[in-house]
Amino acid sequence: MAFENKASVATESDFHKVRAAAMQQFEKVGFPTKKNENWKYTSLKSILNNDYSLFPDLTKHQVQLPEVDTYFLKGVDSYKIVFVDGVYNSYLSETTHDGMDICLLSAAIEKTKYKIVMDHYFNKIALTSDGLSSLNTAFASEGAFIHIKKNIIVEKPIQIIYFTTNCEKDILLQPRNLIIVDENSQVKIVERHQSLSNNKVLNNTVTEVFANKRAHIDYYKIQNDKLNASLIDTTFVQQKDQSVVSVNTFSFGGDITRNTLSFYQKGEHINSILNGISLINGTQHVDNQTNVYHQQPNCESHELYKGIYDGKSTGVFNGKVFVEQIAQKTDAYQQNDNILLTDDATIYSKPQLEIFADDVACSHGCTIGQLDKDALFYMRQRGIPEKEAKALLLYAFTNKVVEAIKIPVLKTKITKIISEKLGVDLGIDL
Amino acid sequence: MLSIKNIHANIGDKEILKGINLEVKAGEVHAIMGPNGSGKTTLSSVIAGRDTFEVTEGTISLNGEAIDDLAPEERAHKGIFMSFQYPIAIPGVTVTNFIKSAINAKRKAQGLDDMPAGEMLKMIREKADLLGMDRSFLSRSLNDGFSGGEKKRNEIFQMAMLEPSLAILDETDSGLDIDALKTVANGVNKLRNKDNAVIVITHYQRLLEYIVPDYVHVLSDGKIIKTGGKELALELEAKGYEWIK
Numbered sequence: 001m002a003f004e005n006k007a008s009v010a011t012e013s014d015f016h017k018v019r020a021a022a023m024q025q026f027e028k029v030g031f032p033t034k035k036n037e038n039w040k041y042t043s044l045k046s047i048l049n050n051d052y053s054l055f056p057d058l059t060k061h062q063v064q065l066p067e068v069d070t071y072f073l074k075g076v077d078s079y080k081i082v083f084v085d086g087v088y089n090s091y092l093s094e095t096t097h098d099g100m101d102i103c104l105l106s107a108a109i110e111k112t113k114y115k116i117v118m119d120h121y122f123n124k125i126a127l128t129s130d131g132l133s134s135l136n137t138a139f140a141s142e143g144a145f146i147h148i149k150k151n152i153i154v155e156k157p158i159q160i161i162y163f164t165t166n167c168e169k170d171i172l173l174q175p176r177n178l179i180i181v182d183e184n185s186q187v188k189i190v191e192r193h194q195s196l197s198n199n200k201v202l203n204n205t206v207t208e209v210f211a212n213k214r215a216h217i218d219y220y221k222i223q224n225d226k227l228n229a230s231l232i233d234t235t236f237v238q239q240k241d242q243s244v245v246s247v248n249t250f251s252f253g254g255d256i257t258r259n260t261l262s263f264y265q266k267g268e269h270i271n272s273i274l275n276g277i278s279l280i281n282g283t284q285h286v287d288n289q290t291n292v293y294h295q296q297p298n299c300e301s302h303e304l305y306k307g308i309y310d311g312k313s314t315g316v317f318n319g320k321v322f323v324e325q326i327a328q329k330t331d332a333y334q335q336n337d338n339i340l341l342t343d344d345a346t347i348y349s350k351p352q353l354e355i356f357a358d359d360v361a362c363s364h365g366c367t368i369g370q371l372d373k374d375a376l377f378y379m380r381q382r383g384i385p386e387k388e389a390k391a392l393l394l395y396a397f398t399n400k401v402v403e404a405i406k407i408p409v410l411k412t413k414i415t416k417i418i419s420e421k422l423g424v425d426l427g428i429d430l
Numbered sequence: 431m432l433s434i435k436n437i438h439a440n441i442g443d444k445e446i447l448k449g450i451n452l453e454v455k456a457g458e459v460h461a462i463m464g465p466n467g468s469g470k471t472t473l474s475s476v477i478a479g480r481d482t483f484e485v486t487e488g489t490i491s492l493n494g495e496a497i498d499d500l501a502p503e504e505r506a507h508k509g510i511f512m513s514f515q516y517p518i519a520i521p522g523v524t525v526t527n528f529i530k531s532a533i534n535a536k537r538k539a540q541g542l543d544d545m546p547a548g549e550m551l552k553m554i555r556e557k558a559d560l561l562g563m564d565r566s567f568l569s570r571s572l573n574d575g576f577s578g579g580e581k582k583r584n585e586i587f588q589m590a591m592l593e594p595s596l597a598i599l600d601e602t603d604s605g606l607d608i609d610a611l612k613t614v615a616n617g618v619n620k621l622r623n624k625d626n627a628v629i630v631i632t633h634y635q636r637l638l639e640y641i642v643p644d645y646v647h648v649l650s651d652g653k654i655i656k657t658g659g660k661e662l663a664l665e666l667e668a669k670g671y672e673w674i675k
Contacts, residue, residue, distance in 0.1 A: 375518040377480050382532040382588060383506035383539070392523060392531070399522030399571075 015109055018123055022137035029131035041316045041348045042258055042287040047202055047230045052172035054139070063163055063196065065092065071161060071194050076409045079158045081144045085165055086173045088142060092161075102158055105143040105176055117147060121180055125208050125236040125264060133234050136206040140176035143205075146189070150182035150212075157188040157407050162203065163196055164229070170200040177207040179217070186216040188407055195229035207235040211243035213267070218406050219245070221259070224252040224417060227282070234260045241267030248405065249276040251286040252417055262291040265299045265327075274303040274319075275401045277414075279394075279421050281310035290319045292334075294327040294357075301331075306398050307338040309345035317349045321364065325356040334364040339371060339397060391422035431456045431627050432477070432596055437488035439476050446472045446483070448652035454596070457624040461638055461663060462631045464649035465671045470631045471515070473649070474600045477629075478512040479505045492596065506532075507539040511594030513585040515601040519573040525584060526554060526568045529591050536592065557590040561617045579610035586617040597621075598629045603637035615640030635667035648674055 031048055032039040063084055072080070079102045082092035088104050095103045101114075108114040108122075126133045144160045162175050181187055195201045211217050223231060231254055237245050251257050263272040278286040292301045307315045317336045338347045351364040371393055379389035395418060402418070405411040432454040439447040446469045454460050464470050476483050477490060479502040489496055497505055520528065534544045545553075558568060561583060573581050582602055589597055599618065603611055618641050622628065630641055638646075638660065646662040647654045648671075656662065656674055666674065 372518070373482070374516075375520075377478075377482075377502060378514060378518045379520075380502035381478050381506055381512050381514075382528075383503050383536040383592070384531055385503050385535060386501070388531070388535065389503075392520065396520040396522050402522065 014119070019138050019140070022123070022128070022134040025128050026131055026134040026138055029129065029134060031131055038260075038289055038318065041314070042256065042285065044232075044256070047200070047256055050170055050200055050202075052200070052202060053167075053169040054172055063089070063092070063165055067196065068092070068163060068194070071163075071192060073157065073159060073190060073407070073409050073413065076407065077156045079156055081158065081160045083142065083162045083175065085163070085167060085171065086142055086175065089163075100149055100152055100154065101145060101147040103145050105145045105178060106141060108145040108178065109141070114145075117180065121208065121210055122178055123208070125210075125238050126206055126234070127236070127262075130234065130260075132204055132232055133206050136174045136176055136204050136234070139174040140206070143176035143178070145177075146179045146181075146187070148181045148185040148187050148215075150184055152185045154185070154187040157190055157410075160189065160191045162193045162205075164194075164201045164203075166197045167199065170202075171197070172202045172204065175203060175205040177205070179207065179209045181211050181215040181217050183213045183215065188218045188220075190220045190222065190407070190410060192222040193225060193229070193231055195226045197226075197228070199228065201225075201229040203229070203231045203233075205231070205233050207233070209235065209237040209245065211237065211239045211245045213240045213242060215240070215243045215245075217243075217245045219247045220405065220407070220410060221247070221249045222252075222414075223250060223254055223257050225254040227253070227255055227284070229254050230256040232258045236262050236264070237272070238264045238266055239270045239272060242269045243267070244271040244273070246273035246275065246404070248401070249288065250414055250417075251276065251278040251280065251288070252421055253280060253284060256285045256287075258287045258289075260289040260291075262293070263301065264293045265295050265301075268296050268298045270296070270299040272299070272301040273404075274301070274305070275404055276305040277398050277401050277418075278305070278307040278309070278315050279398070279418060280308075280313040280315070281421075282313060283311070284313045285316075286314075287316035288318070289316075292321045292332065294321070294323040294330045294332060297326060297328045297330070299327065299330055301333070303334040304401060305336045306401055307336070307347055308341065308394055308397065309338065309347055310341040312342070312344040314345070315347040315349075317347070317351070317366070319350070319364070320352045320354070321362065323353070323355040323357050323360055323362065328357050328359045330357060330360040330362065332360070332362040336366045337397070338366075338368045339394065340368065341370075388424050391419065391424040394422055395419065431493060432629075433491045434477070435489050437473075437476060437490060438486045439472060439483045440486055441472070441483055445486075446652055447476065449488070450652075450654060452647065452654065454627045454629060456595070456627055458645065459622070459628045459630065459641060459643045461643035461646045461660075462629060462649055463633070463635075463646060463663060463666060466633065468649045469652045470633075470649055471600060474512055474598045474629070474631055477598060478502055478510060503535070504539070506592075507536050509595035510598070511589050511592055511596070512598040513582070513589060513600060513602050515604055517573050517581045517585055519571070519576070521571045521574045523572050524569050525572055525587070528572045529554065529588055532588065533591060553591065557587060560590060560620055561587055562613060563587060578605040579607070579613075582606060582610065582614050583617070586614055586621075590617065590621055593626075595626050596629070597626065598631065599641075600631045601633065602630070603632055603634065611637060612640060635663045638663045650674065
C-alpha cells in the first residue's frame with residue numbers, strides 16, 4: 001500500500017511539520033510484522049493486502065438516524081461527537097464550548113485559540129517508534145477533541161462514534177482523539193466504531209488521554225463491529241498526581257481487533273485501572289496489549305481482563321507492568337482469565353512484570369480453562385438446561401468487569417450484548 | 431416413588447456402587463449413613479444424573495418411570511432436588527433471578543408459560559418468610575460471599591420454591607453450627623408432606639435428631655449393609671461404623 005499525503009493543512013504550519021515527520025517515521029518503520037515480539041500472534045497481512053480508499057467521496061455518504069439509533073446510548077443525556085466515513089456529522093452530534101470543549105480535532109488544529117493546548121498535548125505521548133501510530137499522525141485530520149477545564153464534573157457522558165457507510169469501496173480511516181482533563185475535573189467517555197458497510201473497513205485509531213492532577217476519567221470502548229471490519233486501537237494515557245483513570249475495553253466482534261493500551265504514571269498517588277472483556281466466536285481475533293509504566297512512587301494499577309473464546313476464534317493477552325526503581329510503594333495487580341469453549345479456540349496469554357524497585361506489592365496471574373463442571377451440574381440439577389446454564393456461568397465469569405461500569409445504561413447495554421452473544425435469553429432481569 | 435434396583439456405578443475404572451437397592455415411598459424420610467468413601471455422595475449424584483459416574487448395571491425409576499437416560503435437568507423437572515454439600519457461587523445473578531430461571535425452566539419443560547411476576551414474587555416472599563430469611567438476602571448474588579449457613583439455607587429456600595417430590599440432602603449438616611442446623615432442619619420439616627419424600631445423606635447422627643427418619647440405611651463399600659429404624663442411627667453414633675462391619 002502506498003500513501004501520498006493529501007492532508008489539507010497549509011504546508012507551512014507547525015502541524016504540517018508534525019505530520020511530515022510522522023510520515024517519514026512511518027516510511028522508516030513500516031507496518032508491524034510477526035517478527036516484532038508484540039505482534040507475534042497477530043498478523044495484519046489479511047487486512048493490509050487490500051486496496052483501501054483513503055479519501056472516500058463524501059458527498060455520497062449520508063446516514064439517517066433510524067439506521068444508527070441502536071448504536072447510541074439511550075435513556076441518558078449525553079454529548080455526542082459523531083463521524084461518518086471520517087467526517088463530522090453535525091446532525092447526529094451534540095457538542096459544546098460551554099466551560100469545556102467537546103468538539104472536533106479539526107477545529108483544534110485549525111483555530112489559533114487552541115494552538116497553545118495543541119502544542120502542549122498533541123502527539124506528545126503517542127509513540128513515534130510505532131509505525132501504525134505514526135501513520136495515524138501523518139493522516140490525522142479529524143476525531144474528537146475534548147478539553148475539560150479545571151473543577152468541572154461533567155455529568156453527561158460523552159459518546160464518540162465513528163460510522164462507516166456502505167460506500168463504493170473498502171475504506172481505511174485514521175481517527176485521532178485528543179482528550180485533556182484538567183485539575184479536579186471528571187468525565188466519562190464511550191467510544192465506538194461501527195461499520196454500516198458490506199465492504200471491508202479498517203480503522204487505525206489513536207487516542208491520547210491526559211489526566212491532570214486529581215482528574216477522574218472513565219473511558220469505555222465498545223467493539224462490536226461487523227465481521228468485515230477491523231480495528232487497530234492505540235491508546236496512550238498520561239496521569240498526573242492523584243488522578244484516577246479507567247479504560248474498559250469490550251471486544252465483542254469484528255474481524256481483527258487489536259488494542260494497545262499504555263499508561264504512563266507521571267505523579268504520585270495515581271490509580272490506573274484496565275478492564276476488559278473479550279467475547280468472540282467464528283474466526284474472530286482479539287489482541288490486547290497493555291503497558292503500565294509505574295514511574296513515580298505510591299501509585300496503583302489494577303488490571304483485569306476476561307476472555308471467552310468460541311468457535312475457531314483467537315485471543316491474545318500481552319500485559320506488561322514496568323515498575324521503575326524510583327516507583328517504591330507501588331501496588332500493581334494484573335489478572336487475565338480465559339475460557340475456551342471449543343478445542344479449536346486459542347488464547348495466547350502472557351502476563352509480564354518488570355520490577356526495579358524493592359518495596360512494592362505486585363501480582364500477576366493468568367488462568368485458562370473450560371467451564372466448571374461442578375457448577376454446570378449444580379445449575380442443571382436445578383432444572384436449568386445445559387445451554388442456559390453455560391450462558392449463565394459465562395455471564396457470571398464476566399460479571400466483575402461489567403459491575404465496574406459506572407454508567408447504568410451502558411451497564412445494561414453491555415449485559416444485553418453479552419447475553420445476545422451467548423446465544424440465549426437469560427430470561428432474567430439482570 | 432423412588433425405586434433403585436441393583437445399581438452399580440463406576441468412576442473411571444473404579445467401581446464405587448456395587449449393587450444398591452432402595453425403595454422410597456411418598457411421605458417417608460430415609461437416612462443414608464456411612465463412613466467417608468462408602469459411596470454416599472456417588473449415590474446421590476447417580477440419582478440426580480451426574481455424568482461423571484457411569485452406571486454399569488441396574489435401573490432407577492421415579493413414580494414408576496425409568497429415569498436412567500434422563501439429563502440432570504430433566505430429572506429436576508420430574509421432581510428430583512438435590513441439596514449440595516458445596517453450592518456454587520454465581521456472581522451477578524441474584525438469588526431471586528436464579529430461582530426465577532429455575533422455576534420457569536421447569537414450567538417450560540412442562541409446557542407452561544412463565545410464572546407471572548407477581549405470583550413469583552409472592553411465592554418468593556412466602557418461602558423466605560417460612561425459612562426466616564432476611565429479604566435483603568434475595569437480592570444478593572447467588573452464594574457469592576455467603577457463609578456456610580447461608581449457603582445451606584439458600585439450598586433449602588430453593589427446595590421450598592421448586593417443591594420437589596424427592597429431595598436429597600447431601601451432607602447438609604456439614605460445616606453448620608447447631609443454630610444453623612436447627613434452622614435448616616426446621617425448614618425441611620415444614621416442607622414435608624404426604625406426597626413428597628426426603629433422603630438425608632449424612633456422616634453423623636446429629637441432623638437426624640431434627641429430621642427424624644423412618645428408615646436408616648448403612649452404606650459401606652458401595653453396598654447397603656444394614657437397614658433399620660431411627661434407633662440404628664443412635665447405635666451407630668455410640669458404637670462407630672466399625673461395629674457394623
